[in-house]
Amino acid sequence: MAEAQPGALLRIATAGSVDDGKSTLVGRLLHDLGAVLPDQLAAVERASRDRGLAATDLALLTDGLRAEREQGITIDVAYRYFATPTRRYILADTPGHVQYTRNMVTGASTARLAAILIDARHGVVEQTRRHLAIAALLRVPYTVFLVNKMDLAGFDESVFADITATLRAHAGRLGVPSPAAIPISALRGDNVVERSAATPWYQGPTLLEQLEAVPVADDPSAEPVRLPVQYVIRSAEKNYRGYAGQLVSGVLRPGDKVALLPSDQRSTIAAIDLNGVPVEEAFAPQSVAVRLTDDVDVARGDLIASPVAVPDAVREVTATVCHLADRPLRVGDHVLLRHTTRTVKAVITELAYRLDITTLDRTPHPDRLRVNDIARLSLRTSAPIVADDYAVNRHSGAFLLLDETHGDTLTAGMIGRSSIEDADLP
Amino acid sequence: MGRSRCLPYLGVLEAEALHIFREVAAEFDRPVLLFSGGKDSIVMLHLAAKAFAPAGLPFPLLHVDTGHNFDEVLAYRDRIAALDGIRLHIASVQEFIDDGRLSERPDGTRNPLQTVPLLAAIGAHRFDAVFGGGRRDEEKARAKERVFSLRDEFGQWDPRRQRPELWQLYNGRHRVGEHVRVFPLSNWTELDVWAYIRQERIELPSIYFSHTREVFLRDGMWLAPGAWGGARAGERCESRAVRYRTVGDMSCTAAVDSHAGTVEEVIAEIAASRLTERGASRADDRLSEAAMEDRKREGYF
Numbered sequence: 001m002a003e004a005q006p007g008a009l010l011r012i013a014t015a016g017s018v019d020d021g022k023s024t025l026v027g028r029l030l031h032d033l034g035a036v037l038p039d040q041l042a043a044v045e046r047a048s049r050d051r052g053l054a055a056t057d058l059a060l061l062t063d064g065l066r067a068e069r070e071q072g073i074t075i076d077v078a079y080r081y082f083a084t085p086t087r088r089y090i091l092a093d094t095p096g097h098v099q100y101t102r103n104m105v106t107g108a109s110t111a112r113l114a115a116i117l118i119d120a121r122h123g124v125v126e127q128t129r130r131h132l133a134i135a136a137l138l139r140v141p142y143t144v145f146l147v148n149k150m151d152l153a154g155f156d157e158s159v160f161a162d163i164t165a166t167l168r169a170h171a172g173r174l175g176v177p178s179p180a181a182i183p184i185s186a187l188r189g190d191n192v193v194e195r196s197a198a199t200p201w202y203q204g205p206t207l208l209e210q211l212e213a214v215p216v217a218d219d220p221s222a223e224p225v226r227l228p229v230q231y232v233i234r235s236a237e238k239n240y241r242g243y244a245g246q247l248v249s250g251v252l253r254p255g256d257k258v259a260l261l262p263s264d265q266r267s268t269i270a271a272i273d274l275n276g277v278p279v280e281e282a283f284a285p286q287s288v289a290v291r292l293t294d295d296v297d298v299a300r301g302d303l304i305a306s307p308v309a310v311p312d313a314v315r316e317v318t319a320t321v322c323h324l325a326d327r328p329l330r331v332g333d334h335v336l337l338r339h340t341t342r343t344v345k346a347v348i349t350e351l352a353y354r355l356d357i358t359t360l361d362r363t364p365h366p367d368r369l370r371v372n373d374i375a376r377l378s379l380r381t382s383a384p385i386v387a388d389d390y391a392v393n394r395h396s397g398a399f400l401l402l403d404e405t406h407g408d409t410l411t412a413g414m415i416g417r418s419s420i421e422d423a424d425l426p
Numbered sequence: 427m428g429r430s431r432c433l434p435y436l437g438v439l440e441a442e443a444l445h446i447f448r449e450v451a452a453e454f455d456r457p458v459l460l461f462s463g464g465k466d467s468i469v470m471l472h473l474a475a476k477a478f479a480p481a482g483l484p485f486p487l488l489h490v491d492t493g494h495n496f497d498e499v500l501a502y503r504d505r506i507a508a509l510d511g512i513r514l515h516i517a518s519v520q521e522f523i524d525d526g527r528l529s530e531r532p533d534g535t536r537n538p539l540q541t542v543p544l545l546a547a548i549g550a551h552r553f554d555a556v557f558g559g560g561r562r563d564e565e566k567a568r569a570k571e572r573v574f575s576l577r578d579e580f581g582q583w584d585p586r587r588q589r590p591e592l593w594q595l596y597n598g599r600h601r602v603g604e605h606v607r608v609f610p611l612s613n614w615t616e617l618d619v620w621a622y623i624r625q626e627r628i629e630l631p632s633i634y635f636s637h638t639r640e641v642f643l644r645d646g647m648w649l650a651p652g653a654w655g656g657a658r659a660g661e662r663c664e665s666r667a668v669r670y671r672t673v674g675d676m677s678c679t680a681a682v683d684s685h686a687g688t689v690e691e692v693i694a695e696i697a698a699s700r701l702t703e704r705g706a707s708r709a710d711d712r713l714s715e716a717a718m719e720d721r722k723r724e725g726y727f
Contacts, residue, residue: 286441
């Protein structure tokens with residue numbers, strides 16, 4: 001395992017089914033980067049033999065829960081860690097089947113890059129369209145198509161060209177900007193970490209080169225300050241009161257004027273403490289505590305923001321949602337809405353339509369949302385929330401709906417117009 | 427200003443951990459931090475102190491003491507407990523054995539016995555959030571663990587009841603009697619923990635570094651004799667230069683051959699190691715393919 005030098009961290013998500021060779025790909029990536037150690041490999045070899053398999057099944061590296069091993073499928077999101085000499089990676093390995101749409105949504109929510117697998121023999125199938133639509137919906141900034149099993153398609157350039165043309169057309173309609181496409185064989189390792197001699201016609205990057213080239217973060221100075229207040233740190237003996245939170249966007253310095261929302265007060269940053277030490281500057285995604293020049297009333301759930309282009313405090317919200325729970329969701333249901341660090345009551349006022357994530361067909365006014373449904377809904381909250389459009393900010397534009405009695409997470413929501421709404425439908 | 431505003435990976439992991447500590451302090455009534463004196467819990471404590479500086483920790487520590495701990499680790503724990511603003515509770519496996527609520531296993535291993543005193547302490551103190559040092563890179567069943575992991579009133583973990591975690595929105599809602607295990611180091615690897623120890627110059631118990639110790643070989647593991655037991659017939663004690671990669675009950679925590687005497691040397695050694703941390707030093711995880719999953723279901727850390 002190469003030791004990661006203080007470099008950047010990149011979060012990626014993989015989508016695809018067992019049949020696409022996704023687990024094999026993840027196993028290959030970990031193996032070729034030296035992140036699989038011999039004792040883990042030995043355990044997988046032993047488990048493969050126990051199951052009567054002729055060859056070592058690298059998928060067993062990632063299928064961790066007993067139900068998954070018994071059924072031979074990935075159910076839950078598994079997180080994997082590997083490093084190159086310059087970067088640390090967190091890989092969310094998500095299942096591909098339609099009944100696990102919510103798991104892919106979960107993995108994609110924090111990903112900076114989505115890697116979507118396609119079986120070269122089958123081309124763009126229903127599942128591929130669904131994975132691409134989810135990446136678009138969650139606004140994963142970068143997408144790469146991995147056309148896998150090229151060895152079974154004779155490493156034929158025209159097979160790869162046909163698939164990528166179809167994919168790029170579909171991606172364009174969904175507003176996914178210029179995704180990369182790479183011909184690979186996860187089984188043999190072609191173009192994963194090592195460049196393949198079997199694809200001389202392919203001039204683009206290997207998967208690893210692609211991962212190493214993706215910018216890990218947008219320039220925070222280009223964005224307005226968003227600091228949701230998490231916790232008020234008080235120390236009477238030190239005469240200290242600091243508003244603690246994680247900057248979800250922007251750059252903050254002492255002396256900066258800020259808006260305090262939703263109360264709409266104004267104040268100035270007196271000091272910024274990073275890990276308990278005063279600093280001259282803080283930027284997203286650092287966790288800080290700020291002190292203000294004025295004695296104002298600020299609490300958990302409030303937002304400290306740039307005083308220009310201040311987001312509105314709203315009680316009516318329209319959003320694209322993915323329903324995550326077995327309990328259905330109906331118009332009139334009372335729920336809790338969790339947005340940044342604020343929790344308010346909410347009632348569902350309209351289910352505008354359910355979206356078939358594969359065909360992008362809409363069913364108007366469904367009577368309820370079921371698990372894995374993607375839909376457009378409206379709700380009204382008991383108290384205002386200060387939100388951005390999800391298209392502008394993936395953190396201050398996202399929310400969860402929770403069950404009022406047992407607290408379970410019901411629904412994930414993205415505020416404002418979705419990329420799918422803007423899709424140029426065929 | 428032309429300066430780079432790309433946070434190095436340790437800074438990202440640190441910011442995420444501080445966010446998690448503050449979420450728990452804000453959303454729960456009675457959090458507690460599990461403190462074993464091992465490196466992961468020491469790093470957790472260091473991060474928690476940063477999250478609430480300059481104020482003190484808004485929650486106590488809990489040590490589940492198996493009664494078979496390394497002396498160096500207990501001494502470290504007691505030094506921490508003596509610091510200003512630190513409150514430490516101890517749940518003692520030995521007390522449970524002495525009064526008959528637990529009985530010693532034939533193999534002398536006390537790691538699985540920790541679950542009962544842990545759950546009793548959680549119940550007695552009505553802790554509703556319990557910080558653990560678990561990392562997803564440790565083991566396959568852990569790879570799917572949530573940062574906020576809901577436990578029922580029996581402390582049990584049901585993988586089907588785990589809530590999806592999206593963005594940075596952690597859901598700590600729970601019913602009376604339930605509690606939530608919280609893992610601020612979920613996204614850290616063993617190397618990340620060591621790199622952070624180096625960066626922050628965090629002091630560790632001496633057993634993490636090479637020293638000479640009497641050990642004997644059992645099931646391919648170098649175990650140290652102690653109050654828990656020692657070499658059986660056919661097992662021979664010898665003096666070796668070793669260190670520990672994990673710290674737990676002496677009966678199932680193995681030493682590894684090592685000459686790494688500094689943090690720098692430990693990092694170089696781990697980077698070159700061909701064994702995982704648990705594979706190298708935890709006998710309890712070898713029991714079955716699903717050993718960790720089974721213990722988690724029952725309420726283990």
